[in-house]
Amino acid sequence: MTKRQLSDKPDRMSVSAYLELLMNLTRREVMGRYSQSLFGAGWAIAQPLATMAVFTLVFARLGQMPSDGAPYPMFAYAALVPWFFFSNSVTSGTLSLVTYRNIVTKTYFPREIVPLAQVGSRLVDLGAASSLYVLLMVYYGVAPTVWTALVPVFLALLLLFTLGVTLATSALNVFYRDVSPVVQIGLQLWLYLTPVAYPLSAVEGYRPFFLLNPLTGVVEGLRAVLVFGREPEWPVVGVSAALIAVIFVAALTLFKKTEKYFADVI
Amino acid sequence: MPTAIQLEHVTKRYRTGRARTVVDLVASSVDSLRGRNQDVHSATRGKISSIIKALNDVSFTVPEGAGLGIIGRNGAGKTTLLKLISRVTWPTAGKVRVAGHVVSLIELGAGFHPELTGRDNVYLGAGLFGLTRKEIDRRFDEIVHFAGVERLIDTPMKRYSSGLYARLGFAVAIHSRPDIVLVDEVLSVGDAAFRRRALEALRQLITDGKTVLFISHDMWNVRRLCSQILWMEEGAVRAHGPAGEIAERYMNEVNLQALANQETALQSHRGGTGEVRFETVELFNGAGAAAAAFEPAETLVVRGAYTATHAVERPVFQVAIVDVDTGVIVTTASSVGAEMPAIVNGAGSIEVRFAHLPLRPRQYVLRLSITDAHQLALYDQVLAGPRFAVIGKGGGVDSLADEQDGLVSVPFEVRHRGLEGLGS
Numbered sequence: 001m002t003k004r005q006l007s008d009k010p011d012r013m014s015v016s017a018y019l020e021l022l023m024n025l026t027r028r029e030v031m032g033r034y035s036q037s038l039f040g041a042g043w044a045i046a047q048p049l050a051t052m053a054v055f056t057l058v059f060a061r062l063g064q065m066p067s068d069g070a071p072y073p074m075f076a077y078a079a080l081v082p083w084f085f086f087s088n089s090v091t092s093g094t095l096s097l098v099t100y101r102n103i104v105t106k107t108y109f110p111r112e113i114v115p116l117a118q119v120g121s122r123l124v125d126l127g128a129a130s131s132l133y134v135l136l137m138v139y140y141g142v143a144p145t146v147w148t149a150l151v152p153v154f155l156a157l158l159l160l161f162t163l164g165v166t167l168a169t170s171a172l173n174v175f176y177r178d179v180s181p182v183v184q185i186g187l188q189l190w191l192y193l194t195p196v197a198y199p200l201s202a203v204e205g206y207r208p209f210f211l212l213n214p215l216t217g218v219v220e221g222l223r224a225v226l227v228f229g230r231e232p233e234w235p236v237v238g239v240s241a242a243l244i245a246v247i248f249v250a251a252l253t254l255f256k257k258t259e260k261y262f263a264d265v266i
Numbered sequence: 267m268p269t270a271i272q273l274e275h276v277t278k279r280y281r282t283g284r285a286r287t288v289v290d291l292v293a294s295s296v297d298s299l300r301g302r303n304q305d306v307h308s309a310t311r312g313k314i315s316s317i318i319k320a321l322n323d324v325s326f327t328v329p330e331g332a333g334l335g336i337i338g339r340n341g342a343g344k345t346t347l348l349k350l351i352s353r354v355t356w357p358t359a360g361k362v363r364v365a366g367h368v369v370s371l372i373e374l375g376a377g378f379h380p381e382l383t384g385r386d387n388v389y390l391g392a393g394l395f396g397l398t399r400k401e402i403d404r405r406f407d408e409i410v411h412f413a414g415v416e417r418l419i420d421t422p423m424k425r426y427s428s429g430l431y432a433r434l435g436f437a438v439a440i441h442s443r444p445d446i447v448l449v450d451e452v453l454s455v456g457d458a459a460f461r462r463r464a465l466e467a468l469r470q471l472i473t474d475g476k477t478v479l480f481i482s483h484d485m486w487n488v489r490r491l492c493s494q495i496l497w498m499e500e501g502a503v504r505a506h507g508p509a510g511e512i513a514e515r516y517m518n519e520v521n522l523q524a525l526a527n528q529e530t531a532l533q534s535h536r537g538g539t540g541e542v543r544f545e546t547v548e549l550f551n552g553a554g555a556a557a558a559a560f561e562p563a564e565t566l567v568v569r570g571a572y573t574a575t576h577a578v579e580r581p582v583f584q585v586a587i588v589d590v591d592t593g594v595i596v597t598t599a600s601s602v603g604a605e606m607p608a609i610v611n612g613a614g615s616i617e618v619r620f621a622h623l624p625l626r627p628r629q630y631v632l633r634l635s636i637t638d639a640h641q642l643a644l645y646d647q648v649l650a651g652p653r654f655a656v657i658g659k660g661g662g663v664d665s666l667a668d669e670q671d672g673l674v675s676v677p678f679e680v681r682h683r684g685l686e687g688l689g690s
Contacts (some may be wrong), residue, residue, distance in 0.1 A: 004365040013396045021393040037614040106376035108353040260356040
């Protein structure tokens with residue numbers, strides 16, 4: 001028998017137990033979302049696909065929006081998939097601790113697993129939606145280049161930023177339920193303030209302002225290496241990456257500082 | 267024995283009422299970043315109106331391998347205590363130290379998802395307690411067997427009855443290699459057979475050197491599982507000591523408090539035609555003083571004053587001692603051994619004397635009735651008459667009474683003979 005020490009810190013979960021719990025909660029989320037729906041994970045594709053169709057009609061056909069020479073549907077879809085990953089993660093992540101109040105107030109486990117599982121479950125959607133992008137590449141005859149190998153880097157930045165925002169909004173929403181509606185409205189505006197429907201080059205005059213948005217670097221960078229197969233604009237990517245790192249650390253700190261009180265106020 | 271749980275001057279406050287404003291949050295975040303006033307719930311800001319002190323300066327330790335019962339009224343802070351020990355929540359002040367892996371059964375199956383099968387939920391639930399897939403694999407059959415859900419293990423849990431749901435929750439918890447198990451009144455959901463098995467399993471954990479904290483209002487279960495009891499009252503430790511002694515003191519107080527609240531009028535549950543009616547019913551002890559609490563083997567005198575509206579022939583006065591949960595314990599009737607007048611008219615009184623009250627400590631209620639000589643016509647009936655309590659005075663078989671222990675105390679002797687004694 002191992003010697004047990006008195007400690008005022010919670011029991012540490014082993015890394016494998018932690019990861020498996022995260023996987024289990026992610027699976028619980030995915031199954032909960034799609035278990036009694038006919039179309040299942042197809043919904044994960046339908047959302048960016050339908051938006052792509054509307055954007056193509058409104059921005060490309062009616063608005064003559066430039067897409068830097070790429071086929072507009074592909075141009076839009078490559079940005080909409082990461083956008084919806086971010087937006088859906090934040091939306092459900094914000095509510096997650098309150099939704100899981102039953103576990104949060106009854107058992108101890110590392111609390112961040114709850115919002116992380118929300119992001120994880122949207123990762124599944126991201127994977128499903130990405131498969132359609134491959135079909136678009138085939139359809140438009142766009143071949144990958146050496147720069148396409150950088151896709152994981154931008155996905156990692158996207159993931160880190162999504163995790164950061166979700167950790168912060170989920171923790172704040174425990175204390176103030178106003179956070180969720182604010183996030184809803186914020187996300188709607190955010191979509192149009194991010195170069196999703198248009199390229200960054202179309203808003204050159206407002207460039208510094210756009211650089212404050214970490215998603216600018218992610219979306220622009222991802223589109224550069226994926227749609228155009230060219231080198232990303234490194235300064236833009238660098239600014240975004242730095243912002244993302246700061247936001248993630250700040251959000252994690254906020255979460256860890258406040259998690260002790262979740263069960264009391266939830 | 268090494269210490270499993272140690273609380274030092276633990277205070278826990280909850281804020282109620284108005285939600286905090288964003289301004290408060292910013293202010294308290296600034297404070298905590300500066301390293302002072304870690305307490306987001308503190309009232310020092312003055313704006314916050316109502317603070318509930320759930321626990322106030324609580325200190326105690328529990329040695330490894332102990333069973334500790336936690337008793338007290340609702341709102342005494344029992345569940346808050348378990349939440350602090352399980353790290354669901356944190357103390358406002360003081361230290362909570364715990365040695366080993368804590369598994370809390372504040373609610374059975376809290377982590378289960380109704381859409382998932384029993385199998386998936388075992389992995390999910392045990393995962394919440396920190397087990398890895400491999401560890402769960404090894405225990406899986408045992409868990410399913412303990413819960414008795416073999417047939418339903420691949421069925422979504424929304425099809426489970428609440429009893430089965432709780433059984434699987436309990437099985438997962440006690441198989442999650444706990445060092446410390448926290449149980450909060452959760453055994454009331456299962457059927458009697460499961461309750462017994464659950465108690466046995468908890469008993470076994472204690473035997474194996476694990477520590478069990480057990481909240482229950484059922485003194486019988488508490489005393490059988492726990493050697494020590496912690497009595498909580500209004501967020502503070504009222505008493506902490508040997509289970510038998512604390513349980514007796516607690517029940518004495520509960521019984522006495524119930525007496526203090528009783529109505530003196532004989533109005534409730536009154537029946538009968540009214541030719542002869544009780545006006546007052548009073549209780550006295552052997553010394554002739556009015557009393558409502560008695561020690562075992564003390565004298566209890568019941569005196570009922572009655573009025574007959576006209577001449578009534580040979581009424582029979584009956585006084586019974588009733589236990590609210592189990593029924594009538596003792597009956598008496600004036601037709602047995604009493605010298606009664608042939609006719610009563612106007613006022614009078616009847617007195618029943620129990621020379622050595624043979625009752626164990628508990629609350630009792632008197633039931634009184636007046637009938638005709640054949641016990642056919644019912645003149646008066648008081649179903650819920652005055653209550654009285656028998657108060658234990660220090661241990662032994664007469665320290666407490668309940669359905670399992672029995673309510674009546676009779677003198678007895680037990681003798682033992684070894685094999686050699688049988689041969690002669």
